[in-house]
Amino acid sequence: MSLWQRLFTNHRRFFVLGSIAITLVSLVGMSRLRIDDDLRSLLRDRDADFRMVDEIAREFGSPEHEVIIFASAQSETLFTPDAIAALHLLLARLERVDDVERVHSMFSVRRLGRVGILLPVVPNADRDLDTDDLQSIRSRAMNHPLVAGKLLSADSRHTLLLVRLTDDAHDPKVARRILADIHTALDSENLRSALTLEVTGLPSLRAEASIALFRDIMVFNVVGIVLAIAFSYWTARRWSAVIVACTPPMVGALWATGLLGLLGVGVNMLTAVVPTLALVVGTCDSVHFIEDVRRRVRRGNDTLTASSAAVGRVGIACGLTSLVTAVGFASLAFARIDAVRSFGIVSALGALASFAAVSTITPLLASTRLGNTLHLGISPRFATQMATRLGNFSIHHERRIVPIGIVATLGCVCVSLFLEADNRIRDSLPRGTPASVALEHMDDSFGGAMGLDVLVRWPASVAWSDPMVLETLEKVHLTLNDYKEISHPLSLATFSGTLSQSSLQRLQPDQLGDFVDPQGRTAIVRSRVTDCGSMRMDIMFGEIEKSLTTLAPAGWTIDLAGMTVVSARNIRQLMLDLSSSLTIEVFVIGIILAVAFRSPLIGIISLLPNMFPLAALAAVLVATGRTLEPANIIVFNVCLGLSVDDTVHLLSSMNHHRRPGISTGTAVRRALYDTGSAVVLGGLVLTAGFATVLASRVPSLSGFGLLAATAVMAATVSELMLLPAILVWADRVCESRIFSKSQTGSKPYPCNNSPVNSVNRA
Template sequence: MSNPKHDKGEHYLTTPKAEPFLERVIFNNRAIILGLLALLTLFLGYNAIKIQPDASFERMIPLEHPYIVNMMDNRKDLENLGNFVRIAVEAKQGDIFNKEYMETLKQITDEVFYLNGVDRSGLKSLWTSNVRWVEVTEQGFQGGTVIPDNYDGSHQSLEQLRQNVLRSSEVGRLVSDNFKSTIVYAPLYEKNPETGEPLDYAEFSRQLEEKVRQKYEAQNPNVEIHIVGFAKKVGDLIEGIGSIAWFAGITIVLTTLLLFWYSRCIAGTLVPVVTSIIAVFWQLGTLRLLGYGLDPYSVLVPFLVFAIGISHGVQIVNAMAVEASKGFDAVTSARLAFRSLYIPGMLALISDAFGFLTLFFIQIDVIRDLAVAAGIGVAFVIITNLVLHVLIMSYIGITKRGVNHVQNRSSNKDRKWRVLSYFSHPGVAPISLLIAVIGLGLGVYYKQDLKVGDLDKGAPELRKDSQYNQDNAFIIDNYSTSADVMVVMVRTPKEQCTQYSVLRAMDALEWELQNTPGVQSTASLADVSKIVTKALNEGNWNWYAISRNQTIINASIRSAPSGLINTDCSLTPLLVFLEDHKAETLQTVVKRVEAFAQENNNDEHTFLLAAGNAGVEAATNEVISKAKDRMLMFVYGVVSLLCFVTFRSIRAVLCIVIPLGLTSVLCEAIMAVSGIGIKVATLPVIALGVGIGVDYGIYIYSKLEKYLIEGKTLQEAYFETLRSTGKAVVFTGVTLGIGVVTWIFSPIKFQADMGFLLFFMFLWNMVGAIWLLPALARFLLRPDRMVAKARAAE
């Protein structure tokens, strides 16, 4: 039974009916509940170890955005402009026109042809029959495959090959500008057309490394291979996930050591760690049962679930140690710890969950999957922290050494807590608020430079010196057509895509885009028509134009590549090759195309954005830009509402939420200064920082309110708050920060960015709760009204 005197000081935290009911249900059935939770752990743990990495091109794009809707609606007519890999085979010495190099290229082409997931009909290489050369002679057009029919590797056939390459349009596309490398272009199936199974990106990437890069670089020392494309990038990310196991181990070890230093109690150290790991296993097992895997973004959620479990477990250990130091036995200490913490604990965890669930505003499936995974994890932390943890500790209790440590800590740390209590002093509080206002002003000023989207070339998810980004840099430097392609879809009535008015409008848009910063080159059916018309007129540049004669136009596009015209001539793509996919580049091009479309769309032709990887990036950036502010408004609204329902005071809400708002502004300012854009990988951090960061304020305020209601002055009440829960809050902030700061060393760049930003937000939210909350309380709270309200409620 609990101590009556202690109950009197605690009963205001719960309603009279809810308190005994919850305690009786949990503590009067301890053995049964622990048995059921053990069975649940075995079942979900078995499923957790079977969960697999998962990635999908479609789940990483905003399927509901108009650009993506246009792309998906016309997907069958867009030849291989979505998911593909480009394999550049470089000759280290000499050029590509030698027998050994061409033999290696042939073998690589054959190897790629048989890889699972490759759309073999669209495979392109100098060795494939769909890569041809064309020239105009006195007899008319002549052409053939780039590889001569009689090719045998001799000097004569190699010279013929050189002539064919020069006569083709592949220089700068499949053949590098300096003739030292060529590309094997492999479009991919998102799902196997025979089995319907999704492409296994991890396995496909592994095959590219083993069967292509490693095999042929070892076989021919004069060859170096570079591979880029969405599938390879995702494969590298999944491979990087393997290193996360090391970070998980480091986090668990560091957390365990810090917990023991904090509690000096074996049970107080191991039980929070074990129950937090159990929450992670429950989460992973449930995700597998629901059909989810771990994609490169949601794989970080178990870290957060573990960290959240530890942060709340520390409060349980601290509260039990305090009660045990008063002479209570293990069961009573556990009951009293539960009674004092279950309302602020549940409030904090529900706030965490809503912080995650706000990510549903973002219409990208991987982010929504992250929200589901995190929401499930937090729901389980409520059980493992407030039920499983408490019940285990009710049997074990705090060791004598842990109790002595609490007693010694209380007597030795009073001086430091007394100093910190001056944050609520009438003379210090205004200074704190002034510093906060200055910080807010600086944050607002610097966050103006915050960009939405990628700010670096290559794959920003990976580090600049990663193999993928080195390969990407090679292709950008050596080919006229970059890996960043935006496709404008030109829709017309059937059999009308080759009309003069359509080609003339496309040519006009190309002219504007070619004079737009960030655009490398363009290609369309209009270019084919102009080139062929010139060729039909003895190569005279005066004829390099779109003819008004429809018969000439029809003749000029007769041999147009299949990718530039669909079967019923109702759609033709205009390809825009960009220098990079930085946010500014995409915004500039999108605005230019949208302005042109608004002025020129009519019944004859409609310009639609956008396909290609750059089109997907542009749509993603737009979705994130629109969702960011709405998401923040919702998360702050929900957190404020939950705090108001719990504490029944607008003033309490302001004390808790204002420090969070300052942290959010400063975080965005740091992102701007550090060159980190808001994107799929970093946007969740903002919501997570708010959802998890509110925990500190809730624990601090709940204790502060208690002591104010008891009649203490604000400074004295805050001093007692720091004595009882201050170290737990500080320890939680430091532990959470240390748990994620190790991510900075991850080979996955976005994990490093998330670690850096979460480290700042965890620590600064803790500082805000310790420093700014009492300063706000000095001006906002009315202790006399709080006491009167509490007495009236009794």
């Protein structure tokens, strides 16, 4: 009897009190949860790029705090009396919103008058404008370099109002409150009669994406739990059995969620899946516990004896799977991205919390009156038969299945080499929502909603008004214009083109604060970039940086900067961190299993059935034309955790049945009879749960659901067909290489390094 089994048998009261105490502490942690939808925190690393972003924000303002109002005329052009009046009304309403620093529009742009006076390009609507006046204003605006293409579309039907928020908008709560006030300002019948108004920009896109993401995660987690409960009732036919099966994984997810709050880790697109991971691992372990208790109760054991025996037999296997999963996630602690490091640590702790919940609460509930009905149900009629039939087929045809499995895995690995990492903003937005539509309109009419900056610095010997500064800025413009994804560069060179030389010389530096910082000897070139994907951006930005290096005179520096640049680079780094940790996790799992079962062969054998679902999943991504996204990477972790869980339980059961005189095939068949039902049931429950996410309107989430359901099915088939065949095949190959009948004079016994004997000795 193991120590854990003795503790459970003799001190169940302490288990109950401990579970209650941990649950209460977890509830306190949940009350401290905070939503972290700040893109900076998700991509933050120790790189200098963020310092440059902060520097630009201090000197020139940041597009990260810029809400974009996309205004479209109800008629063919904005230059009608009603549309101009509505735009002025809109401008006034926006300027009155709290925490709005300023609003920049085509009304803010000045032109050089006939006597050298700066006049507005589009005048105020304080007088009646006839058709000729409006046509003249339209012509002037369409030809002004600070308006055309930047604030006014080519067909003069769309215009932008750039709403700069205060620094308090760094706080997501403040940003959401400002956005609500802006939407309120847009809600006016006088505005809607002449204009169609859409809101976009990084603050709006970030808020919309985070709200949609967390709403769908909550909804589909609840739906998945409901489906799991319904499926459990269908198989168990007793609500008492449903409570025993479903409560522990839910409590484990609650404990994992409480950990987030207790550790002060914000809930972002990565950490939001920690409760789901805990639920997945806990569901698999709970099903194995229930099936073991069910078999013992059917054999006549009372519920306490059956539960105590399950703790000793299944609890060890569950502990090993949780340890392996936790070590794999803990490898993310060495990633460059802060959010990835936090995700790895809380995921590892979440896996351990799930194990603690399942290994204590499941036997506690099963040992009560609730466990009296566990012997009932219909699971053996289909789950056990399905598992044993697949296993028998696998064992009978192991000479064919193993080579086919190896070739299929290698083939999928080769196909996966063509998998590319990419991420688009629109994939995080619900289809057809105003934010998604506005983003498309921005790409079509103004070259994108995302900002791109180029920072130009010169030595102390050069004045800001030196012609060399303008010449260098113009060269930067030409470099950016070589890329169709980048449009409308804007800088001091653009502004100077609208003024005469004498007027330019009369300007004071504080009048050019948006373009140049004379004291810091810095000028900025700002442009827009379409949502073309992080992969294309990363390639494009690398080419631009090489070109900019050749433009810089001696003593000058020209740097590509902005959150768009940082995002493209760090999203790639984020995926590299997750991918590399997944590779490390696979081999760490092999090492841990080799040590746990005292056989290097077990570690090697376990790699193939655990790698096949991952390779197949990558091949599916390539075949369907999908790219590797952060959400997709997490599917691989879920898939690997499920595969390892089933692998350890099958090997542990095989260890129990392997005795002298019992062949490898017989031991594997008995192990499949014991664990196969849990593998099939767990796979069906998780597949149904993940399949519900397909209904999400967020492309990244619906893709996650499709891949996760596919991953669960692939892992289940791999454990029921590939692993049994490999075990029998490896034992046979090992015997034939070490011993022969001519050497022993009798039927050869399994060699000392045989995985079967190693499992038996463990």
